[in-house]
Amino acid sequence: MNSPASAQPIFVGIHLGGDVLRATIVNHEGAIVESREAPLDRENLVEQTAQIVSELRTLVPNVASVGVAIPGLVNRLTDRVVDSRVLPATVREDLHAELMRVTGLRFELENDANAAAYGEYQVGAGRGSRDMFYMSIGESIGGAIILDGKLWAGTAGLAGEVGHITLDREGDVCVCGNTGCLETVASAPNIVRRAKERLDRDSTSSLSRLAMNKEFTASDVAREARNDDDFALMMIERTGKYIGTGVASVINLLNIERIVLGGGVMDAGDLILKPIIKESKRRAFQPSFEATQILAATLGPNASAIGAALLARDAHLT
């Protein structure tokens, strides 16, 4: 412990996102004290992480421990990164041991959807609930389950893969090998794919002009929807229906107190939240739907970093 007796311990959370490293300092109550971001240097992750931790420690010396949120599967018992689409195999092998060796600090590793869920649960939209399901809808669709204050990881640490429940037995082939997964219609790249397929048939949307000049993104679709473009509105609304179908299955299966929806696709705000709620109401058992609160996440892109810091705090306490 390197915190002086006079000061409360402070916790650092780091998210090694797809392209960005986000670092956040939170105090003991979970409030953000400081944050940083930088382009992710995949080949030198340990050095980059150690460097940013070192910088932060010059600002707040009493860092007690560090949580790291990782886009991949983390075995919490062994602190090993079992699989990751982002981290090179050479780096992830000894990530935990190397980080501790280089910095002299205690580190906690966690999957980034789990970390975001924990952040939202503690200081975001999940606050005040006992049980919570978190769904992150962005480049891919992930999720996490929190029961009675603890992440429920399942038997192999893989629970929460809500992006890969089947919505349509005969649907499109998914990256996971299944057909008709929620992710095949509702992730950011699949919103773009669906929009492009339809634009081939309907060129009146302002997205057509975008499409002619450059690639457009799911954020562009959301922005044009906010600008009242009919086609973009329809795409966002239909995406909401797909997500709502998945939410209804989660409600019927888990009868969970609260469902928190985060990730970049949720930046569309009420334009997507309303059809999600409407469709899940239509499809779920009424008493179960009524017992569930469905809310948009509130921590934004810092959710995983904040959650990682809070996981470090709570591991530090035990």
Added chain:
Amino acid sequence: MNSPASAQPIFVGIHLGGDVLRATIVNHEGAIVESREAPLDRENLVEQTAQIVSELRTLVPNVASVGVAIPGLVNRLTDRVVDSRVLPATVREDLHAELMRVTGLRFELENDANAAAYGEYQVGAGRGSRDMFYMSIGESIGGAIILDGKLWAGTAGLAGEVGHITLDREGDVCVCGNTGCLETVASAPNIVRRAKERLDRDSTSSLSRLAMNKEFTASDVAREARNDDDFALMMIERTGKYIGTGVASVINLLNIERIVLGGGVMDAGDLILKPIIKESKRRAFQPSFEATQILAATLGPNASAIGAALLARDAHLT
């Protein structure tokens, strides 16, 4: 407590099924000592239950408490039957208080799918697992979740409704109001419906002769499949694929250690279990599928009664 100090306490489990009352006595280890069944007298449930408990007590005097499995929603905190398709409203209102008043014994009430799950978990196919998902496929499709030895009922006691996850967004309308639920294709009545729809087009199956003379059941389809009737085999196999799709969604969402499949439809044995496993393997995340054991239930139609007795035992101990 009316058990003499010299004898181990004994527990009675009663299942108020659709048409049948099943009563089972289990000893402290969960082994069946005695069982009874009788046509269910819906209008006189309290009297019938008290009568059968009284008969059983003449055989084994040291009955410590009684568990009752109910086809409906039970609030375990208040011991009230909140909803039931089987029990008349007049009976279910005060069921718990009345049973205790008439018999002088302690009673525990539980939903029958939950009770069956607990029975399988303790002394059936779930034995030895820590976390288990139970799926009952019969007249309807229900389920229950057991985490770390305890039934996980959700925020309003409604968790486990796996029959009402959406498999096909554009599918048939379900009794629950949703479209394309697992139950719309895989429950016993829906197996019969699907078979009849196809028989209108294909009259070579031995089921056609059955259909001409009388109504046939899902059990008839399973029996003809065992007799190598091609059409019946195809119906059972396709049903297995539907169930396997649901099982895959459960695996991806919960990454649960063990899945136990019970209910009348599973009487088709390996003819249905094999396609269920094959389809869930095809659709689920490979590491998550590999971490999950999928087994047929072993307690048969007594599962709910046995589970109710064990729930009474475990409530008695606490």
